[in-house]
Amino acid sequence: MADMKALRNSACVVGVDESDEIGTLPGKSQLTLHLEAVTNAVRDAGLKVSDVDGIFTAGQHSPALLGEALGISPRYVDGTTVGGCSFIIMVGHAVAALHHGLCDVAVISHGESGRSGVGVSPRRDTSLTGQFEAPFGFGGAPTLFGMITTRHMHEYGTTLEQWAQVAVSTRQWAMRNPKAARREPITVADVLGSRPVVYPFNLLNICLVTDAGGAVVLTRADRAKDCAKRPVYVRGVGEGTEHVMLTQMKDLTFSEATRLAGEKAFRMAGVGPHDFDHIMLYDAFTSGPPIMLESLGIAKRGEGVRHFAEGRSTPTGAASPTPTRGCTASSRSSRRRVSCAASAASVRCRARSSRSSTAWAACSPPQARWSCRASAARSHRPALDTPAIVCFDGSGWSSGRLPSAVSTERGARASWLRR
Amino acid sequence: MEIDRPLPSPITPEAKPFWDGLREQKLLLPKCKACGHVFFYPRAVCPRCSARDIGWIQASGRGTLHAFEIAYQVFNKAWKIKPPYVLAMVELAEGPRMMSNLVNVEPDPRAIRCDMPVRVVFSKLTDEITLPLFEPAR
Numbered sequence: 001m002a003d004m005k006a007l008r009n010s011a012c013v014v015g016v017d018e019s020d021e022i023g024t025l026p027g028k029s030q031l032t033l034h035l036e037a038v039t040n041a042v043r044d045a046g047l048k049v050s051d052v053d054g055i056f057t058a059g060q061h062s063p064a065l066l067g068e069a070l071g072i073s074p075r076y077v078d079g080t081t082v083g084g085c086s087f088i089i090m091v092g093h094a095v096a097a098l099h100h101g102l103c104d105v106a107v108i109s110h111g112e113s114g115r116s117g118v119g120v121s122p123r124r125d126t127s128l129t130g131q132f133e134a135p136f137g138f139g140g141a142p143t144l145f146g147m148i149t150t151r152h153m154h155e156y157g158t159t160l161e162q163w164a165q166v167a168v169s170t171r172q173w174a175m176r177n178p179k180a181a182r183r184e185p186i187t188v189a190d191v192l193g194s195r196p197v198v199y200p201f202n203l204l205n206i207c208l209v210t211d212a213g214g215a216v217v218l219t220r221a222d223r224a225k226d227c228a229k230r231p232v233y234v235r236g237v238g239e240g241t242e243h244v245m246l247t248q249m250k251d252l253t254f255s256e257a258t259r260l261a262g263e264k265a266f267r268m269a270g271v272g273p274h275d276f277d278h279i280m281l282y283d284a285f286t287s288g289p290p291i292m293l294e295s296l297g298i299a300k301r302g303e304g305v306r307h308f309a310e311g312r313s314t315p316t317g318a319a320s321p322t323p324t325r326g327c328t329a330s331s332r333s334s335r336r337r338v339s340c341a342a343s344a345a346s347v348r349c350r351a352r353s354s355r356s357s358t359a360w361a362a363c364s365p366p367q368a369r370w371s372c373r374a375s376a377a378r379s380h381r382p383a384l385d386t387p388a389i390v391c392f393d394g395s396g397w398s399s400g401r402l403p404s405a406v407s408t409e410r411g412a413r414a415s416w417l418r419r
Numbered sequence: 420m421e422i423d424r425p426l427p428s429p430i431t432p433e434a435k436p437f438w439d440g441l442r443e444q445k446l447l448l449p450k451c452k453a454c455g456h457v458f459f460y461p462r463a464v465c466p467r468c469s470a471r472d473i474g475w476i477q478a479s480g481r482g483t484l485h486a487f488e489i490a491y492q493v494f495n496k497a498w499k500i501k502p503p504y505v506l507a508m509v510e511l512a513e514g515p516r517m518m519s520n521l522v523n524v525e526p527d528p529r530a531i532r533c534d535m536p537v538r539v540v541f542s543k544l545t546d547e548i549t550l551p552l553f554e555p556a557r
């Protein structure tokens with residue numbers, strides 16, 4: 001049987017960037033956000049759009065449309081649309097496509113006018129949500145993530161204060177990011193005192209909706225040396241699926257899909273859950289990162305929130321005696337739309353809170369100031385024994401899609417990570 | 420009567436017996452005739468054994484509150500009920516879970532706890548549509 005281990009370090013992230021601006025952009029269509037991100041990321045790689053022959057995107061715009069709009073005819077397209085994690089899943093798909101020669105230069109793009117809704121089709125309910133959720137007042141991710149959260153509180157005694165600490169930690173990362181939507185410091189009291197939206201969540205527990213685009217360029221390792229910047233090797237990828245409708249989740253407090261995705265990524269990378277210097281988790285809701293840590297086996301069941309207690313996951317808390325030396329949720333906008341992503345430098349942006357919508361993007365260098373001290377050790381070679389980063393986009397897990405994981409080598413772009 | 424919430428839509432053929440049952444104040448659940456698995460939401464194939472021979476049973480209407488939320492705002496344009504209201508995931512005594520509302524309860528986290536016993540109440544919206552809501556049970 002074919003083994004993904006054979007693809008370890010076979011492909012690299014060579015370019016990442018975002019749309020020219022992110023935030024509230026009523027003057028830009030969703031397609032424009034895509035195109036800005038793609039052209040910026042391709043330029044970051046030192047390549048031309050005409051070099052791109054593989055297009056990967058999810059959501060309302062098909063990869064064929066992106067190719068058309070860019071004026072290219074890609075040899076390979078992937079439009080896997082499975083929720084927020086689609087774009088991280090596509091890192092794995094791109095690695096496989098590159099390995100098999102289906103394309104030579106792969107671009108994963110996201111664009112989403114989530115806040116302004118420019119050039120966006122109206123959302124349609126599926127027959128399942130329309131029959132079995134909407135009549136009871138459910139609508140959007142906050143009304144689903146909250147269920148997981150109250151159940152976790154019931155089973156493990158997790159408190160509102162502990163969830164709030166996740167938002168406080170995240171905000172400290174956002175404060176270092178010039179593009180973040182909210183950069184003022186917040187306290188646990190601020191979170192607990194913010195407007196109640198849907199118990200157990202107040203406004204500051206919930207992700208921020210933005211307009212944003214982002215893209216990542218990957219190519220095979222042998223071609224990466226031709227690119228402008230030092231490559232980030234993709235050491236492991238994984239994806240998994242458990243449920244779509246929340247009622248079908250076997251255990252609300254544990255994401256089986258995240259466990260599966262992590263297990264695959266760890267196996268391919270040849271590492272275990274405790275081998276990481278730094279972890280990035282998508283933090284759509286404050287309960288997400290702790291439960292992902294638990295599902296990945298990095299924290300014990302019910303103890304994920306401890307990683308966020310007392311500033312341990314803040315930029316200055318990286319040396320704390322946690323199994324990993326650092327743990328952030330999205331380092332971008334702390335409320336929250338833009339989140340962590342694939343490679344040692346990519347950041348995923350979500351543009352909408354709707355659970356079916358999603359976004360992804362790469363980051364540009366200034367954002368990715370993570371606490372990973374170890375990543376200061378840089379090398380062209382993918383032979384370091386500890387992966388710098390693992391990124392999990394579990395955005396699907398509460399509402400059901402396929403989470404995925406990407407662990408990357410500590411590549412040259414780890415320089416982006418230095419404080 | 421003014422309809423104060425979104426009507427279920429579209430009603431799919433495989434779920435029609437569920438909605439038909441509610442009109443008669445019966446909570447029906449699909450049950451696999453091959454392996455006996457009771458499941459929800461309705462679908463054409465048993466999620467446990469893949470059999471296609473699916474029948475229906477009348478549920479007891481009893482269960483527990485598996486998880487809940489208290490909505491302080493409206494998340495759906497067609498929702499006309501004034502917040503706060505309680506969103507519920509109920510685990511039925513027969514096994515499956517379904518989304519609903521917890522009614523006849525103070526919408527206050529101190530008054531609601533996971534695993535509290537609940538029972539169905541039928542809420543008629545139109546001549547066609549009755550919804551299964553739940554209230555605290557003793």
Ligand SMILES: [Zn+2]
Pocket residue numbers: 451452453454455456465466467468469470
């Ligand atoms: Zn069966």
